[in-house]
Amino acid sequence: MRYIISGKNIDVTEGLKEAIYEKIGKLEKYFTPDTEVVVTLSVEKLRQKIEVTIPVKGSIIRAEQVSDDMYVSIDLVEEIIERQMRKYKTKLVNQMHGNGNFQKAFVDMDSEEDEGIQIVRTKRFAMKPMDVEEACIQMELLGHNFFVFRNAKTDEVNVVYKRKGNTYGLIEPEF
DSSP states (O other): OOEEEESSSSSSHHHHHHHHHHHHHGGOOOOTTTTEEEEEEEEEEEEEEEEEEETTTTTEEEEEEEEEEHHHHHHHHHHHHHHHHHHHHHHIIHHHHHHHTBBBHHHHHHOOTTOOOOOOOOOOOOOOOHHHHHHHHHHHHHHHHHHEEEEETTTTTTEEEEEEEEEEEEEEOOO
16 A cells, blocks of 8 residues: 655654554555555644545545544554444445455455444434524534435525534535
8 A cells, every 4th residue: 555644733753654554554455555545643732633544446435533642543543444444345345346446355255244234213204494504503402413404595405414613514415
């Protein structure tokens, strides 16, 4: 794998690079040697954050982890990506990507976690038209992280969601 390592408010030392090569290098069994891995390290006050992005044919595998120690963050982000790879192997390989950036051994591997998605609950509800601000208020009142609503201005189904730092996002369909 080819690594692109950068830092925001942090000097990327040789020790950090070695830790990244050692931990993220464990993922080489899943990817071809020409796969690019983008690693961004950042520090904000006491938060040590690592973001790992691996672009693969038609999609992006991404994980981030924050802790008070950068080496702990590196350990944790590797575990997250490995878990994602095992969980979504069948979907990523068969449905979306073909063999793409993945090792043949990984594609051929059997996995106990290939059980598919199981929907255990379905909700139905009426959607009255409302504006974005009203949808955000409704989401807050319900204590949810997202809220589906019919936008009064566009008459389309939209989703508002909570982001980090007490901000909101809006998803609008594009046809």
